[in-house]
Amino acid sequence: MTPEYKEVLTELLFQLADDDFIHAFRGSEWLGLAPHIEEDVAFSSINQDTMGHAVIYYKLLEDLGMGAADDLAHLRDASAFRNGVLLEFKNGSGEYLDSPQYDWAFTVVRHLFYDVYKKIKLEALKQSNYEPLANAARKILTEQTYHLMHWQTWFRQLMQSTEESRARMEQALLRCWEDMGGVLTYGQYGDEMTALGLIGSEEALKNTWLAEITKLFSEVDYKKPSDEPKMAHGNGRNGEHSADLDHALKILSEVYRSDSQASGW
Secondary structure, X not given: OOHHHHHHHHXXXXXXXXXXXXXXXXXXXXXXXXXXXXXXXXXXXXXXHHHHHHHHHHHHHHHOOOOOHXXXXXXXXXXXXXXXXXXXXXXXXXXXOEEEEEOHHHHHHHHHHHHHHHHHHHHHHOOOOOHHHHHHHHHHHHHHHHHHHHHHHHHHHHHOOOHHHHHHHHHHHHHHHOOOHXXXXXXXXXXXXXXXXXXXXXXXXXXXXXXXXXXXHHHOOOOOOOOOOOOOOOOHHXXXXXXXXXXXXXXXXXXXXXXXXXXXX
């Protein structure tokens, strides 16, 4: 493994790990607050799976000598994280234990957008020439298919329910569109990731995502915005983040930072 290959590989693994880690945390904040008890159980299971996916990627980084998996997840500063900014945004106003006014429409759309892309990305990673990553992608895909089905069902139901439901969903769609570009990008090492055979091209995966999303939109008679998804609040792949990430990391790392012998998971 050349130094260049290792550098680009670790960048990709950090993106994959951090995306799932932060996304799972924001999902976990719905525990006990989901629309109904069946969803509370299902969503908790999805978040547990997603956090497990993050662990797999952090373990691959540990195997590459980048540090202990727990430390990588809980001791890095926000500027070192490579997750898409969309994934770090709070679910809504308030705190989990203090007047949480969360937005279920935003959560449904964010998870739908992310999980459509995650499945596409995992399919591409199955062809990675880094065999441990290809094997990880095959394993994660067995769960990802069901996660995606879950959010597709919610999306179709809420887009075809009441006028208020439709209006809230359309507002959430526009909000997520403003920052989904930060999830679709590979960041500054994108060309190298493809050239080294680690993953398919960013453009190809983005176009596949757009096609899949457009198809879903057509099912509910919603017209896709004319422009491509944006990065309105910065490019997290390059370490640009919102204050919401600092908020998330403070909570996630509180116990681990207070006791280094505690398990991060």
